[in-house]
Amino acid sequence: MSVQTPTSPATDAGSARSVSRRGVLLGGAAAAGAAGLTPADARAAVGDLLSRAGVFAFGVASGDPTATEVLLWTRVTPVPSAVPGSGRGPARDVVWEVAADEGFREVVRRGRTWTSAERDHTVKVVVSDLQPYTEYFYRFRVRRDVSPVGRTRTSPDEPGTTHALRLAFASCSNYTGGYFTAYRGIAARDDLDLVLHLGDYVYEYGNEPAVPGVPGSGDRYGPRELVGVRDHQPPVEMVTLEDYRVRHALYKSDPDA
Numbered sequence: 001m002s003v004q005t006p007t008s009p010a011t012d013a014g015s016a017r018s019v020s021r022r023g024v025l026l027g028g029a030a031a032a033g034a035a036g037l038t039p040a041d042a043r044a045a046v047g048d049l050l051s052r053a054g055v056f057a058f059g060v061a062s063g064d065p066t067a068t069e070v071l072l073w074t075r076v077t078p079v080p081s082a083v084p085g086s087g088r089g090p091a092r093d094v095v096w097e098v099a100a101d102e103g104f105r106e107v108v109r110r111g112r113t114w115t116s117a118e119r120d121h122t123v124k125v126v127v128s129d130l131q132p133y134t135e136y137f138y139r140f141r142v143r144r145d146v147s148p149v150g151r152t153r154t155s156p157d158e159p160g161t162t163h164a165l166r167l168a169f170a171s172c173s174n175y176t177g178g179y180f181t182a183y184r185g186i187a188a189r190d191d192l193d194l195v196l197h198l199g200d201y202v203y204e205y206g207n208e209p210a211v212p213g214v215p216g217s218g219d220r221y222g223p224r225e226l227v228g229v230r231d232h233q234p235p236v237e238m239v240t241l242e243d244y245r246v247r248h249a250l251y252k253s254d255p256d257a
């Protein structure tokens with residue numbers, strides 16, 4: 001992945017913004033027990049949080065840079081019910097822009113694509129004809145909603161020569177294991193050419209804590225202090241495409257991810 005800015009809007013919604021319908025039901029039941037709410041109240045609260053999180057609740061990202069191309073990504077939530085993995089919500093035209101400056105006074109590429117429930121309202125665009133080893137800014141637009149601005153960089157193109165690059169890497173990012181403050185630190189730097197994620201960007205585990213003294217029990221990793229604070233959605237080991245869409249969205253709902 002190339003350099004990203006922390007682009008998800010900060011909110012206290014946390015995992016509630018990206019739960020699946022199944023997760024809403026389970027989470028609703030848990031919330032009802034904890035706060036004296038009915039499951040219907042809890043579902044309404046989740047819907048309210050999601051709608052406040054907005055059309056671009058999961059931020060933007062870029063990656064796969066070459067000397068002349070870069071891949072851009074985002075997810076659109078066209079209506080509050082179009083939660084990740086739901087298969088719900090209308091199709092939308094999506095405009096993307098790449099600029100030389102953060103204020104988008106000098107837009108160098110602009111295009112249009114579309115997304116729908118069939119691809120979980122994700123957007124992937126390969127932008128070409130860019131200049132080598134150049135920093136760019138990018139954003140998306142759906143109707144009147146504009147995404148956060150991302151920052152990216154193309155790779156050098158100097159065949160036969162060596163080129164010093166400054167890289168950062170991350171790995172083993174377990175939502176239930178702690179917070180993603182390392183991402184925040186990486187994004188705050190402006191001297192990096194590339195950010196590599198070496199793998200385990202998401203984890204497949206469920207939320208069942210191990211029983212002390214029972215080998216092989218539980219499928220949750222991380223400190224007990226984070227049970228109920230940083231829980232996986234869906235709450236079971238992910239197996240289906242829907243599970244993966246929900247889990248990926250949960251991770252992307254973290255403002256630092």
Ligand SMILES: [Fe+2]
Nearest residue numbers: 171172199200
């Ligand atoms: Fe790992």
